[in-house]
Amino acid sequence: MQNRIQLAIAAATIAALISVPAQADVPPPAISVTGEATISAPPDLAQIEAGVTTDAKNARDAFEANNAAMGKVLAALKSAGIAEKDYQTSQLSLQPQFTNQNRSGSNVLSGYRATNRVTVKLRDISKMAGVIDAVTAAGANDIGSINFMVSNASKLLDDARAEAIVDARRKAEIYAKAAGVSLGGPISIAEHGSAVPVMYRRAAAPMAAEAAIAPGEETLRVTVGVSWEIKGAP
Structure with missing residues (x-):
C-alpha cells in the first residue's frame, strides 16, 4: 500500500512539472x-641581436676563435655604456659543416662552425647606431633583427x-x-x-x-x- 502511495505522489509531481510552461531566459x-x-x-626601448660566427677545420679551433672574438664584442658593449644586466646570450652552437664533392656520393666533413649571439637591450635608442658600429668594429659579423618597443x-x-x-x-x-x-x-x-x-622587427642591413x-x-x-x-x- 505504501509503495502505491509513493508511486502516485511521484506521478503527480511529474505531471505538475510537465504542465508548468518552461520559462526561457530571454x-x-x-x-x-x-x-x-x-x-x-x-619607441623609447630597443633590442638588437649581435653575434660572431667562426669557421675552422676542427671543433676546438672553431670554439676558441669564436670565444675570443665574442669576448671582444662583450668588451665593446661594456665600453659603450651597456650594463651587464642588459645583454645576455641568446644562442650558442657548434655545428659540423659538410660538403658534397661528388653529388652521387656521401657528404664530406669540411670543418666546424661556432656561433655565439647576444640580445642587447638599449634603454636609450639614440645610442643604437653607435652600439651597432662598436660591436661590428669589435668583430661581430652576425647582426640580427632590431626590435623597437614602448616602455x-x-x-x-x-x-x-x-x-x-x-x-x-x-x-x-x-x-x-x-x-x-x-x-x-x-x-x-x-x-x-x-x-x-606588436614589436616591429627590422632586419639589420650591413652596417x-x-x-x-x-x-x-x-x-x-x-x-x-x-x-x-x-x-x-x-
Missing part, C-alpha cells in the same frame, strides 16, 4: 557594436581602452537614434584579441660607421565589443 533587447582606438607613440605601453593601452568604449558608445547612439530608441547601460563588455603591442636607424612610431590598438541595453524598445 535576453533584454540590446545593440551590440565594436569600439576601436589606436594610439601611436615613439609605458600598459598606460597607453589603458588610455586606448577608455577611448574604445567612447567609440562604441558613439556608434551605438547612431543606431539607437536611427531605430527610434534610447540606450541604457552596458550589458556586456569584452576586449577582442590581444591588446599587447657602416654611424649606421642610420629610423625608429618610427609604435601603434597600439584596442578593440572592444559592447552590448548596450535598449530603452523604449517595443
Whole structure:
C-alpha cells in the first residue's frame, strides 16, 4: 500500500512539472557594436641581436676563435655604456659543416662552425647606431633583427581602452537614434584579441660607421565589443 502511495505522489509531481510552461531566459533587447582606438607613440626601448660566427677545420679551433672574438664584442658593449644586466646570450652552437664533392656520393666533413649571439637591450635608442658600429668594429659579423618597443605601453593601452568604449558608445547612439530608441547601460563588455603591442622587427642591413636607424612610431590598438541595453524598445 505504501509503495502505491509513493508511486502516485511521484506521478503527480511529474505531471505538475510537465504542465508548468518552461520559462526561457530571454535576453533584454540590446545593440551590440565594436569600439576601436589606436594610439601611436615613439619607441623609447630597443633590442638588437649581435653575434660572431667562426669557421675552422676542427671543433676546438672553431670554439676558441669564436670565444675570443665574442669576448671582444662583450668588451665593446661594456665600453659603450651597456650594463651587464642588459645583454645576455641568446644562442650558442657548434655545428659540423659538410660538403658534397661528388653529388652521387656521401657528404664530406669540411670543418666546424661556432656561433655565439647576444640580445642587447638599449634603454636609450639614440645610442643604437653607435652600439651597432662598436660591436661590428669589435668583430661581430652576425647582426640580427632590431626590435623597437614602448616602455609605458600598459598606460597607453589603458588610455586606448577608455577611448574604445567612447567609440562604441558613439556608434551605438547612431543606431539607437536611427531605430527610434534610447540606450541604457552596458550589458556586456569584452576586449577582442590581444591588446599587447606588436614589436616591429627590422632586419639589420650591413652596417657602416654611424649606421642610420629610423625608429618610427609604435601603434597600439584596442578593440572592444559592447552590448548596450535598449530603452523604449517595443
